[in-house]
Every structure is written in structure tokens, then in C-alpha cells.
Amino acid sequence: MYPPQTSLIPTAVALTKFLEVHGFSAFNINYPFWYLGSTPYKFLIGPLIPVLLSFIHRILINSNLFSITIYLVLFSILISALGWGILAYKVQNEKSKFIFLIVLILLLIMPWRYLVAIGLDDASFTIARNFLPFVFISYWSFMKKRNILNTIVGILNTSILLLINTNIIPALIVGSVALGIAYSYQEGKIKGFFKSIKYLIPIIAASLLIATFWYSPSYWLTILTNPSIGGSSTLKATLRIFDLFKGIVPLLLAITAVYFSGKIKSRLMLFSLVWFFTFLFLTLFRLISNIDFWQDWTSWFWELEIGIVLMSSKLILGVTHQVFTLIGDVKYPKLLYNRFSEYLIVFGLIFTLFVAANTLYNKLGRPNLLNRQVPEEVLSSLDRLESISKDNIVFLSGSTVFWADSLYDLRQVRGGRDEVSLDTDWDKASWEIRQGSDPKRSYEWISKLNISYILVHTEDSSEYYHDFNNLKKWEKIGKKVWEKNGDEIISVSNE
Known part of the structure; x- marks a missing residue:
């Protein structure tokens, strides 16, 4: 089984193939086939995915690495839906597990993640994205009960995430801030936000330190001074730092927009809105920067889909609860009318995702996502x-x-x-x-x-x-x- 032409899944296959030939010594040498052999193998991919793929390949000797990688990606999407459902249930803090089922079902039928995971993205980045909700679950547990066990679990999960793919860091930061805001939200006000966040910082810092032991400090320096930015090395670093600060602006705008809305009644909705609007602003910045580079400005649509699903799930939960609770009440018809706008919002958001996915599929030439041959x-x-x-x-x-x-x-x-x-x-x-x-x-x-x-x-x-x-x-x-x-x-x- 093989992905379509536009997929980046072959990069994980190529690097895993090299690991199978050279064993763990591959992590100590340069990869000779890319960038004129200039770059250490361990800079190109985190260690966990090629090791896992190689291990599975040894067991399933009659399967090729492409099939194994695709199955692993699809399995991670399923596990991710469970993770986001569990996170929504914990953040919502209700006895009913209906929110878990809504999130799970919606994420399993939403099209964008499947299309991008198989048709465009790198496998290790896709798997990192799908592991992210479990990191957030450990953060939420830690904020509720700060003990040694939850600290260790938080550091372990974050370290695993970074050893899968470090490109996940922006989403990790946005989600951590959104969780801190949601946890601090009480009686319509945000209380103790900085206290909640300051306890997460050591966990993330410790995980970055662990990741640095593997990748080495020069790995981060290379990313910071990457030659694709242009100019001299010092200028490249300066520009990259300004880029990082620029990335904080959407987060601040999202927090401000949500905080002053005055209508938020739920921690889950607050988390969803901060998450969604941050990535929406980031998408708009990229769109304005270069509208023709669609691969760049659609890169956050995965996160937008998550935000839409979480917001829609909360709206569906609230509306359904009231509708079924008040059946037979004389005000029932009026209630349905008043709630119609919320149903319309949910339908509009979900419909937008399907339109976006269909547009991308057409843009790619409507390829077969799974093929019997290369x-x-x-x-x-x-x-x-x-x-x-x-x-x-x-x-x-x-x-x-x-x-x-x-x-x-x-x-x-x-x-x-x-x-x-x-x-x-x-x-x-x-x-x-x-x-x-x-x-x-x-x-x-x-x-x-x-x-x-x-x-x-x-x-x-x-x-x-x-x-x-x-x-x-x-x-x-x-x-x-x-x-x-x-x-x-x-x-x-x-x-």
C-alpha cells in the first residue's frame, strides 16, 4: 500500500530504511542522501518513529514500510480522537460522558485530518499531532493535583512528543496556554492564570532539556539560524526570534477576544475558543503574507479542525441537554427557535470543514489516497x-x-x-x-x-x-x- 504522489510519508520510509541498514549507529552519522550528505541523521527525524517502524517491520516481514507507516498514521488518528474526547470530558468536568462520545464521533468523520495525513504531511509530524491530546491530559491532571507522579507523567509525555517531532512545539505552547486559561476560569473570571502556567513551565523546560540531550544544542541553533531565512547568520537568528515573537500576537489576540466576549460559561468552550482563534489568526497572517503559497497558510487547518470539533461538541451538548430536558414544556417550541442559531453555527462550522477538504482534494487532482503500487x-x-x-x-x-x-x-x-x-x-x-x-x-x-x-x-x-x-x-x-x-x-x- 502506497500514498499519493504529494505525500511526505516516503520521507519517514527513507529514513527508516537507512536505520534498518545501519542500526543505531545511524543516529551518530550524517545521512548521505539529502543535502549533499551535510546533515546528521538525528537532525532529520526524531528517534521514536523510525525505531518503532523498524521494530514493526521485523515482526511483519511480509509488509513493506509504506504499508506499516500508513497503518501507524491511521491508528494514531483513531487514538487521537480518543485522546481529544478524554480531554474534553476532563476539561468539561461533568458527570455525563456524552461530550466524550460527541468529540470522538465528530473527529472520526471529519475529513481534513485523513486527507492531509495521507496526502500531504510527514508521518512523524502527523503522529506527534495525534499524541498531543495525551500530553494535554497529563498537564490537566498535573494542574488539578501537583504531585511527583503527575510531574513525571507530564515530563515523560512531553519528552516522547518532542522525540517524535519537534515541529509540534507551537501547538504545544498554544494548547498549554489555553489549558492554563481554562483551568483558571471560575465564575466568569480568570483567576490564578500565571500560577497555573508557571507550574507547567518546568515540565516543558525539563522535557526540552531531555530532547536536547538527544538532538544536541546545535540542533536548535541550526533551526534558529536556518539558511532558508536569508542574510548573514546573526541576521537569520534575529529574524527568527522576531518571527517567534510575532507568533505570540495571535495568541494574545485570541485570549483578548475570548475574555471580553462575556458569554463564556464553560471551561471547554474557553479552551476551544483560545485554541481556535489563535490558529485562525496565524492562518490569516500566513494567508496575507503569501496567498499563492497555499501549502503554508493551510498548514494550521488541522488545528482549526480540532477547535471546530471541540466548539461544536460543546454546543451540541448544551443544546441537546436543554431540548431533551424540556420536552413537553409549554416553552418548548420557543426554546427550539432560540436554539436554532446555535444549531446553524454548528452546521456551518462542520460544513466549512468538508468544503475545505473537498477543495484541497480537488486541488491535489483527486488522487487515490491509498494505492496498490508506487x-x-x-x-x-x-x-x-x-x-x-x-x-x-x-x-x-x-x-x-x-x-x-x-x-x-x-x-x-x-x-x-x-x-x-x-x-x-x-x-x-x-x-x-x-x-x-x-x-x-x-x-x-x-x-x-x-x-x-x-x-x-x-x-x-x-x-x-x-x-x-x-x-x-x-x-x-x-x-x-x-x-x-x-x-x-x-x-x-x-x-
């Missing part, structure tokens, strides 16, 4: 490139970047996690090769990085991401050695 548009060109390139460096773009090393061992310029790359030239070279119009400058970068073959996708290619501009320049750079279905392999002499 997508042909990926396989044919990579298979030929592997036979031609031998051990030479190749340049790939689009989805082939992520698929290449899950199927073969191709030494390429790009890779599956740009923010941790230690090579200082790959990003500038990649832009020039794909977007640049000057054949001479493109050749200079190709020669500098010792690239021997480039897989070029023309307008007729079935590749989803058409990254190459100025296709005519390749006639002046190298020799076409293979062509099929709009894909071309260009051989370049670096002598």
Missing part, C-alpha cells in the same frame, strides 16, 4: 535516473525529492527537512537551478555542487509540482539523455 508518475523517472546516475549527485524537484530515497539510494541536493540542513549552498543553488533564467549562473551552481544529473519536469509532466521555469536554458547547460511523459534527465559535465 504512483507511476514517480516511479518511471526515478527508476531510470537510478540506473543512469550510479553514485553521482543528482538534482530533484517536486515530489520526487521525497520519494527518491524511499525507493532507491540517490545522493541529492535537496531533502525532506530543509530547516535542519547544514549545507550553506543547497537552497541558493536550488533556487537558481529551478527559477533562474541565466544558463551560465545555473551551470556555475551545478558545477560547484558537482551535480551530474538533473531530473527536469516540463509542462507535459504528470509531476504535481512544476518547479522548473525557463526550460529552454537546459539546452545550453547539458545533454538530454532520457525523456518520457514530459520528464527529462539532463546530464551535465563538470569538467
Whole structure:
């Protein structure tokens, strides 16, 4: 079983395949197939997912890593629905477990998470997202009863989360603040918020320290000074810090909007609103920044779906309780009329999610999310490139970047996690090769990085991401050695 062309699941497969070959020593060496072999393997993925996939693969020897990864992702989605249901039940603090069932059912039928998990996202990040509610459950238990056991569980869960994928940190911070606000909410007022949060800070800090023992301090420094930001190293760090501060603004706006609404009667609704509006503002910031880069500004839709489900569940619980309690009352028809607006809100929110998911599915070309074979548009060109390139460096773009090393061992310029790359030239070279119009400058970068073959996708290619501009320049750079279905392999002499 294989995902569609646009999926990032192959990156986890590629890294797990490398672990199976080299064992645990893989975590102490550079990964040779991405970013010109510049980057430590342990920077590219947390240790838990490749180790788990490798362990399962040893047991299910007749299953391939793609199938195992997909099943693990789908299982994590199911477990996540249970986790969010349990969290909603605990935060709501009611004897009825109906809220748990509502959240569970809604999350299991909501489409966005399935589509993105299989069709777009990296497997380890998806699994980290799905483990997040269990971290929040441990935080809630700790705030209710601060003892050694709850402290250990909180640190353990957070450490596991970070050792799955550190990209989950923004959602972890937003959720922690939202939980602190919800826990501090009493009789219509927020009391003791900073006291609640200050006890969570040591747990998160201790977990970051544990994660740092694994990743090393240079891992965080690399992310902070990532070359994709641009400018000198100091400037990159400064810009990244300002980016982090900018990310706090939506959270503050969300808290302010919720606090002054004056109509919040529930801790769960307060948590849901802070969570939802924070990610809504973050989405709007990204949308305004670059409306054409839809992969970026839709990246928080997963969190928005969670927020919508939690808000809708609370509304459904409240409305259903009143409706069934007052059946037969003379005011029953009036009650139904007054509650109609709330039902309309719930329907509108859920309907919006289905519309968004359908729009994305159409945007992706309505692919089969689960396939019996590797997508042909990926396989044919990579298979030929592997036979031609031998051990030479190749340049790939689009989805082939992520698929290449899950199927073969191709030494390429790009890779599956740009923010941790230690090579200082790959990003500038990649832009020039794909977007640049000057054949001479493109050749200079190709020669500098010792690239021997480039897989070029023309307008007729079935590749989803058409990254190459100025296709005519390749006639002046190298020799076409293979062509099929709009894909071309260009051989370049670096002598």
C-alpha cells in the first residue's frame, strides 16, 4: 500500500530504511542522501518513529514500510480522537460522558485530518499531532493535583512528543496556554492564570532539556539560524526570534477576544475558543503574507479542525441537554427557535470543514489516497535516473525529492527537512537551478555542487509540482539523455 504522489510519508520510509541498514549507529552519522550528505541523521527525524517502524517491520516481514507507516498514521488518528474526547470530558468536568462520545464521533468523520495525513504531511509530524491530546491530559491532571507522579507523567509525555517531532512545539505552547486559561476560569473570571502556567513551565523546560540531550544544542541553533531565512547568520537568528515573537500576537489576540466576549460559561468552550482563534489568526497572517503559497497558510487547518470539533461538541451538548430536558414544556417550541442559531453555527462550522477538504482534494487532482503500487508518475523517472546516475549527485524537484530515497539510494541536493540542513549552498543553488533564467549562473551552481544529473519536469509532466521555469536554458547547460511523459534527465559535465 502506497500514498499519493504529494505525500511526505516516503520521507519517514527513507529514513527508516537507512536505520534498518545501519542500526543505531545511524543516529551518530550524517545521512548521505539529502543535502549533499551535510546533515546528521538525528537532525532529520526524531528517534521514536523510525525505531518503532523498524521494530514493526521485523515482526511483519511480509509488509513493506509504506504499508506499516500508513497503518501507524491511521491508528494514531483513531487514538487521537480518543485522546481529544478524554480531554474534553476532563476539561468539561461533568458527570455525563456524552461530550466524550460527541468529540470522538465528530473527529472520526471529519475529513481534513485523513486527507492531509495521507496526502500531504510527514508521518512523524502527523503522529506527534495525534499524541498531543495525551500530553494535554497529563498537564490537566498535573494542574488539578501537583504531585511527583503527575510531574513525571507530564515530563515523560512531553519528552516522547518532542522525540517524535519537534515541529509540534507551537501547538504545544498554544494548547498549554489555553489549558492554563481554562483551568483558571471560575465564575466568569480568570483567576490564578500565571500560577497555573508557571507550574507547567518546568515540565516543558525539563522535557526540552531531555530532547536536547538527544538532538544536541546545535540542533536548535541550526533551526534558529536556518539558511532558508536569508542574510548573514546573526541576521537569520534575529529574524527568527522576531518571527517567534510575532507568533505570540495571535495568541494574545485570541485570549483578548475570548475574555471580553462575556458569554463564556464553560471551561471547554474557553479552551476551544483560545485554541481556535489563535490558529485562525496565524492562518490569516500566513494567508496575507503569501496567498499563492497555499501549502503554508493551510498548514494550521488541522488545528482549526480540532477547535471546530471541540466548539461544536460543546454546543451540541448544551443544546441537546436543554431540548431533551424540556420536552413537553409549554416553552418548548420557543426554546427550539432560540436554539436554532446555535444549531446553524454548528452546521456551518462542520460544513466549512468538508468544503475545505473537498477543495484541497480537488486541488491535489483527486488522487487515490491509498494505492496498490508506487504512483507511476514517480516511479518511471526515478527508476531510470537510478540506473543512469550510479553514485553521482543528482538534482530533484517536486515530489520526487521525497520519494527518491524511499525507493532507491540517490545522493541529492535537496531533502525532506530543509530547516535542519547544514549545507550553506543547497537552497541558493536550488533556487537558481529551478527559477533562474541565466544558463551560465545555473551551470556555475551545478558545477560547484558537482551535480551530474538533473531530473527536469516540463509542462507535459504528470509531476504535481512544476518547479522548473525557463526550460529552454537546459539546452545550453547539458545533454538530454532520457525523456518520457514530459520528464527529462539532463546530464551535465563538470569538467
